[in-house]
């Protein structure tokens with residue numbers, strides 16, 4: 001196996017783990033969506049999101065990543081979560 005092939009195999013393994021973790025995260029946020037729907041809570045919690053975004057900046061810096069990249073990725077994920085919460089019946 002060439003070095004390139006070996007690295008691509010490593011990347012494929014990492015990607016599979018990222019997707020599995022994303023599935024785990026959505027399973028967890030779906031439970032939050034059901035709770036929000038049951039208790040008529042708003043889909044969005046802006047204060048929680050602000051704390052998360054600050055934490056992503058710290059985590060990104062710890063892993064030598066650009067904070068804006070990590071925050072953009074999570075913005076995409078959290079926006080999808082909010083859409084799902086609303087479909088489950090959480091308040092606007």
Ligand SMILES: O=C(O)C(=O)C[C@]1(C(=O)O)C=C[C@@H](O)C=C1
Nearest residue numbers: 029032043044045048049078081
């Ligand atoms: O913690 C919540 O209240 C959630 O609904 C989860 C979550 C997230 O995906 O982390 C999604 C939407 C909220 O605005 C904040 C956070």
